[in-house]
Amino acid sequence: MRKGIWQEFDxxxxxxxEIELSFEAGKERSFDRQLADxxxxxLHPKELKLRVxxxxxxxxxxxxxxxxxxxxxxxxxLAGQYIPLFAEIDGIRTSRPYSISSQPKQTGxxxxxxxxxxxxxxxxxLMDQVKVGDLxxxxxxxxxxxxxxxxxxxxxxxxxxxSGITPFMxxxxxxxxxxxxxxxxxxxxxxHLDDVIFHPELESIAQxxxxxxxxxxxxxxxxxxxxxxGFINAALIQEVLGDMQDKTFFLCGPQGMYDFxxxxxxxxxxxxxxxxxxxxxxxxxxxxxPGWPSGINPDKNFQVTILDxxxxxxxxxTPLLVSLEKEGIVPPSICRSGxxxxxxxxxxxxxVFQPAGTPVRxxxxxxxxxxxxxxxxxxxxxxxx
Amino acid sequence: MDYDVxxxxxxxxxxxASATLARKGQKVLLLERHNIxxxxxxxxxxxxxxxxxxxxxxxxxxxxxxxxxxxMTLGSLGVMENxxxxxIQDLYSVYMPDGFTTCLKPDKNQTIAELKEKFPHEKxxxxxxxxxxxTYANDMIGAFIFRDPEPSRDKYPNLYRYAxxxxxxxxxxxxxxxxxxxVISVYWGYLGVSTDQLSFAYLAMLLFQYIEFKPFHxxxxxxxxxxxxxxxxxxxxxxxxxNCGAKRILVEDNQVIGVETDQGDTIETRxxxxxxxxxxxxxxxxxxxxxxxNTLQEMNSRILSNSAFTMFIxxxxxPDELNIRESTNFLMASTDISRSLHDRMGRVDxxxxxxxxxxxxxxxxxxxxxxxxxxxxxxLKYGDPWLTIPPGQYHEAKFRCxxxxxxxxxxxxxxxxxxIEEIDIGTPLTHMRYLGHPAGAVYGFxxxxxxxxxxxxGNRSPVDGLTFAGGWVGDQGFExxxxxxxxxxxxxxxxxxx
Numbered sequence: 001m002r003k004g005i006w007q008e009f010d011x012x013x014x015x016x017x018e019i020e021l022s023f024e025a026g027k028e029r030s031f032d033r034q035l036a037d038x039x040x041x042x043l044h045p046k047e048l049k050l051r052v053x054x055x056x057x058x059x060x061x062x063x064x065x066x067x068x069x070x071x072x073x074x075x076x077x078l079a080g081q082y083i084p085l086f087a088e089i090d091g092i093r094t095s096r097p098y099s100i101s102s103q104p105k106q107t108g109x110x111x112x113x114x115x116x117x118x119x120x121x122x123x124x125x126l127m128d129q130v131k132v133g134d135l136x137x138x139x140x141x142x143x144x145x146x147x148x149x150x151x152x153x154x155x156x157x158x159x160x161x162x163s164g165i166t167p168f169m170x171x172x173x174x175x176x177x178x179x180x181x182x183x184x185x186x187x188x189x190x191x192h193l194d195d196v197i198f199h200p201e202l203e204s205i206a207q208x209x210x211x212x213x214x215x216x217x218x219x220x221x222x223x224x225x226x227x228x229x230g231f232i233n234a235a236l237i238q239e240v241l242g243d244m245q246d247k248t249f250f251l252c253g254p255q256g257m258y259d260f261x262x263x264x265x266x267x268x269x270x271x272x273x274x275x276x277x278x279x280x281x282x283x284x285x286x287x288x289x290p291g292w293p294s295g296i297n298p299d300k301n302f303q304v305t306i307l308d309x310x311x312x313x314x315x316x317x318t319p320l321l322v323s324l325e326k327e328g329i330v331p332p333s334i335c336r337s338g339x340x341x342x343x344x345x346x347x348x349x350x351x352v353f354q355p356a357g358t359p360v361r362x363x364x365x366x367x368x369x370x371x372x373x374x375x376x377x378x379x380x381x382x383x384x385x
Numbered sequence: 386m387d388y389d390v391x392x393x394x395x396x397x398x399x400x401x402a403s404a405t406l407a408r409k410g411q412k413v414l415l416l417e418r419h420n421i422x423x424x425x426x427x428x429x430x431x432x433x434x435x436x437x438x439x440x441x442x443x444x445x446x447x448x449x450x451x452x453x454x455x456x457m458t459l460g461s462l463g464v465m466e467n468x469x470x471x472x473i474q475d476l477y478s479v480y481m482p483d484g485f486t487t488c489l490k491p492d493k494n495q496t497i498a499e500l501k502e503k504f505p506h507e508k509x510x511x512x513x514x515x516x517x518x519x520t521y522a523n524d525m526i527g528a529f530i531f532r533d534p535e536p537s538r539d540k541y542p543n544l545y546r547y548a549x550x551x552x553x554x555x556x557x558x559x560x561x562x563x564x565x566x567x568v569i570s571v572y573w574g575y576l577g578v579s580t581d582q583l584s585f586a587y588l589a590m591l592l593f594q595y596i597e598f599k600p601f602h603x604x605x606x607x608x609x610x611x612x613x614x615x616x617x618x619x620x621x622x623x624x625x626x627x628n629c630g631a632k633r634i635l636v637e638d639n640q641v642i643g644v645e646t647d648q649g650d651t652i653e654t655r656x657x658x659x660x661x662x663x664x665x666x667x668x669x670x671x672x673x674x675x676x677x678x679n680t681l682q683e684m685n686s687r688i689l690s691n692s693a694f695t696m697f698i699x700x701x702x703x704p705d706e707l708n709i710r711e712s713t714n715f716l717m718a719s720t721d722i723s724r725s726l727h728d729r730m731g732r733v734d735x736x737x738x739x740x741x742x743x744x745x746x747x748x749x750x751x752x753x754x755x756x757x758x759x760x761x762x763x764x765l766k767y768g769d770p771w772l773t774i775p776p777g778q779y780h781e782a783k784f785r786c787x788x789x790x791x792x793x794x795x796x797x798x799x800x801x802x803x804x805i806e807e808i809d810i811g812t813p814l815t816h817m818r819y820l821g822h823p824a825g826a827v828y829g830f831x832x833x834x835x836x837x838x839x840x841x842x843g844n845r846s847p848v849d850g851l852t853f854a855g856g857w858v859g860d861q862g863f864e865x866x867x868x869x870x871x872x873x874x875x876x877x878x879x880x881x882x883x
Contacts, residue, residue, distance in 0.1 A: 026685030
């Protein structure tokens with residue numbers, strides 16, 4: 001074909017003039033890119049340095065760390081969102097997500113509230129070693145456990161278990177401090193009365209604000225305790241709420257709470273779309289998880305070979321992500337609960353256990369990708385990062 | 386040499402370039418900043434839904450009996466056996482606020498009949514217009530696809546007459562009814578420029594392609610396509626590094642000699658495929674001082690396309706309970722297809738813009754979990770105004786815009802709000818963040834007539850060894866970008882042999 005036959009097309013002259021003009025009028029866009037990067041850095045910084053400016057003891061097993069920005073403004077967030085905290089502990093670089101418990105309109109600091117977990121690498125580090133003045137690495141707030149004005153009811157019913165109170169604390173504080181036209185019924189389960197985090201503040205808020213109701217539920221109360229006891233069951237929910245209409249339910253707590261409360265809500269006729277559930281880390285004891293193959297001991301050792309990389313020892317009961325981090329291999333991770341897919345790796349050979357219902361893309365499953373934060377080796381593996 | 390070729394970016398073009406080169410025995414490294422392949426061609430999970438990010442209707446695939454160009458491309462890459470395509474039974478529906486609605490089928494005669502029924506006063510014009518679309522498409526195919534060595538005005542009269550005209554002029558020549566013009570031109574939403582600036586050639590080719598080769602979707606969504614192509618690449622021995630972008634393209638005596646990654650290591654190579662914008666490539670990776678002035682001028686002469694505001698909505702019921710009957714629905718606020726419609730894409734708030742609502746479960750009932758369905762509701766918006774929103778007000782702006790879109794959609798599908806189970810929202814800033822495109826442009830440079838097919842710079846660069854793939858250097862959309870990677874790969878193979 002002759003080159004440039006379009007020069008013979010009708011209207012070419014006008015187009016050629018327009019092109020010539022646009023060459024002269026063209027504008028360089030590299031500066032815009034910098035602007036965009038700066039702006040996005042305000043919303044979703046890849047790195048966020050925070051300084052511990054206060055440590056507040058909430059209960060014997062719980063502390064709030066007040067974190068102020070070091071060299072930037074804090075990114076905005078929605079009440080209920082979390083930040084990942086990165087730490088290097090005993091030579092192991094890892095991270096954990098922590099819901100922000102302070103309210104979003106207060107922009108000077110983030111509070112995160114940490115409860116001691118038996119053998120909890122990061123929680124114990126934060127509880128025992130971090131002090132005022134220390135620096136912590138974080139990144140922009142994340143997560144989808146927030147009130148959505150597009151379709152959530154103005155009356156939120158919040159079920160919290162233990163340290164699962166933190167996102168609700170942010171929501172409740174925002175509602176009362178900013179005078180939002182919303183209603184909250186908080187049903188907060190704990191094993192013992194002195195485990196209840198934010199107890200005085202919640203009681204005081206509930207007293208002062210008609211739109212906030214606070215029902216602590218104690219699993220193992222003292223004999224003299226007169227409040228609600230046991231688990232958050234259908235009878236209790238029914239008694240507190242009356243009817244289930246025009247309410248959206250938010251659950252945040254350990255897996256055991258979901259396993260118990262979700263069927264109770266279902267028995268009360270609450271539709272699935274009315275229930276929001278925050279993720280809460282990998283299962284505490286994977287061997288108890290439905291579907292775990294019998295006969296595989298959590299201490300059983302396997303080897304994982306990384307494509308073009310080294311071979312590392314792992315054991316069946318430890319999430320693959322954690323085993324990788326122990327060997328100095330740090331895939332990006334954010335939620336560490338199976339949802340965000342950041343720690344996705346491809347299993348080239350071998351089998352892993354990944355709890356049923358882990359939200360993995362269909363085609364990722366088809367091609368062998370797993371979310372390493374909730375994947376447990378059942379054989380020797382070869383993986384691609 | 387560490388690698389024969391380094392491909393920067395695992396978008397559609399980067400993926401097909403990588404797979405083509407690896408299958409030709411080249412040692413290829415694919416770098417991708419994100420943790421998944423696909424660029425726009427991805428999905429993400431929320432609750433029990435896996436939301437499709439970008440693909441509405443795949444063009445150019447054709448049926449096994451009458452394969453289109455894309456089926457041949459994917460076939461030659463060896464990915465077809467890992468993919469299940471689903472033919473979409475409708476071309477598109479248009480909904481107007483006054484209750485007018487029409488559903489066109491991907492069949493020329495049915496579409497003409499439906500239009501004539503709705504617009505009896507324009508019967509003749511409808512016949513004439515589709516004659517023009519088809520003769521234009523045939524001229525184009527004869528001259529450019531089959532590469533006629535001696536094209537002429539006698540052989541291809543409509544090509545010569547119409548190739549450089551804009552769509553609105555042609556619509557005005559043929560039709561009087563503004564509603565008909567609106568209905569027939571809604572595909573401008575897939576191209577990003579309103580009809581007064583859109584090349585008629587693009588509108589004609591899009592209509593022709595979708596009718597002749599049928600619109601398709603793919604099981605598992607566009608992520609399945611991306612994963613399948615990546616899989617072919619890996620199987621052929623290719624290496625991919627995710628969470629790792631390129632920081633510099635190293636050039637010596639105008640020849641690519643390597644790539645420095647943003648993890649700090651340097652990879653020796655003599656060939657790079659850039660599946661990223663030329664701005665990023667020339668300005669940040671190569672360095673402007675190494676690029677001739679006319680190349681930079683050409684780049685700057687073009688206008689960044691719009692970005693998009695997208696709502697991903699999962700419902701706890703089947704589409705028919707929502708009254709959603711077709712896969713592809715254009716929701717229009719008025720019959721104004723003039724310049725002002727285009728201008729409105731330049732403000733943050735959403736009122737009367739064109740919106741596309743795709744419901745994938747109509748053609749593929751397995752797309753969402755049983756008893757549920759999802760829609761992708763999108764409108765085009767320029768990205769820059771979003772940079773003027775104070776960051777503290779970003780979430781509010783996002784919800785406000787989403788509320789406007791939802792309200793407009795509810796007027797047509799009144800049941801939707803009470804069935805919502807999940808919503809996620811992508812704003813122009815989301816696109817800036819995940820795609821890294823300046824201004825969050827989803828269509829690369831704008832497809833104005835002056836920037837159409839004939840006037841694009843093509844995949845070559847002034848730097849030896851540097852070749853482009855993707856929507857920034859050619860046409861936009863899945864089919865063109867998937868094919869662009871194959872062209873880039875072939876171009877590199879030719880350079881290697883010469």
